[in-house]
Amino acid sequence: MANHSIKGKTVVIAGGAKNLGGLIARDLAAQGAKAVAIHYNSAGSKAAAEETLSAIKSAGATAVAFQADLTSAGAVEKLFSDVAAAVGRPDIAINTVGKVLKKSLVDISEAEYDEMTAVNSKSAFFFLREAGKHVNDNGKIVTLVTSLLGAFTPFYAAYAGTKAPVEHFTRAAAKEFGARGISVTAVGPGPMDTPFFYPAEGADAVAYHRSAAALSPFSKTGLTDIEDVVPFIRHLVSDGWWITGQTILINGGYTTK
Numbered sequence: 055m056a057n058h059s060i061k062g063k064t065v066v067i068a069g070g071a072k073n074l075g076g077l078i079a080r081d082l083a084a085q086g087a088k089a090v091a092i093h094y095n096s097a098g099s100k101a102a103a104e105e106t107l108s109a110i111k112s113a114g115a116t117a118v119a120f121q122a123d124l125t126s127a128g129a130v131e132k133l134f135s136d137v138a139a140a141v142g143r144p145d146i147a148i149n150t151v152g153k154v155l156k157k158s159l160v161d162i163s164e165a166e167y168d169e170m171t172a173v174n175s176k177s178a179f180f181f182l183r184e185a186g187k188h189v190n191d192n193g194k195i196v197t198l199v200t201s202l203l204g205a206f207t208p209f210y211a212a213y214a215g216t217k218a219p220v221e222h223f224t225r226a227a228a229k230e231f232g233a234r235g236i237s238v239t240a241v242g243p244g245p246m247d248t249p250f251f252y253p254a255e256g257a258d259a260v261a262y263h264r265s266a267a268a269l270s271p272f273s274k275t276g277l278t279d280i281e282d283v284v285p286f287i288r289h290l291v292s293d294g295w296w297i298t299g300q301t302i303l304i305n306g307g308y309t310t311k
Contacts, residue, residue, distance in 0.1 A: 056192035061086030069150035071103035083113035089141035125172035147185040174216035192235035194291040204309035228299030237298035244278035244305025268307025
């Protein structure tokens with residue numbers, strides 16, 4: 055039986071500087087990970103990355119950070135190569151990268167569609183491809199998607215639509231990597247109380263989202279709090295390894311499939 059403890063493992067987290075990715079990085083370090091490599095997209099996230107690195111080190115793990123735009127296959131290849139050179143091959147690979155666009159389908163430009171596809175679909179595909187090459191046997195791979203995959207709603211065609219392919223990428227990867235003991239899952243949080251959420255929503259929409267989940271009255275914000283998502287990620291990359299090929303919506307009853 056393989057060891058599925060987090061203790062002593064090496065982790066790479068795309069989008070791991072702040073918000074949910076940053077909290078996952080801190081949590082896995084606190085759970086005994088040996089090394090945590092975090093990726094961030096732009097110089098604007100450098101300060102947050104440095105804070106997260108400091109927290110990882112304070113928890114006793116080795117910490118490294120890499121800046122990259124992961125919308126090209128070459129950039130994702132380089133990230134995994136750099137991580138391997140710095141801290142060794144990862145045992146756990148988590149991709150939290152994503153971009154929201156809330157806009158009527160008829161108003162979405164080709165440039166916007168291309169950008170959403172690059173960030174939400176293409177980068178996820180190549181992250182899974184490189185994880186399949188680099189993650190150690192009996193490893194764990196998780197990709198963040200969205201609970202809107204279970205919704206019947208307007209205005210999110212480009213967002214949910216470009217996250218939707220990740221469900222099949224996940225199923226395919228789970229079948230292909232399973233022979234090596236690697237589990238592959240997708241996690242779809244509900245609308246989260248992070249700076250990632252608010253710029254895309256007006257006041258009326260925010261008020262709706264704060265009340266839409268069955269458990270909204272018991273959330274401190276009414277939204278999905280990142281602190282409520284992290285324990286599920288922790289489970290999936292440790293004792294929850296038997297779950298694979300699945301898309302799991304973590305949203306307090308906001309949507310379901």
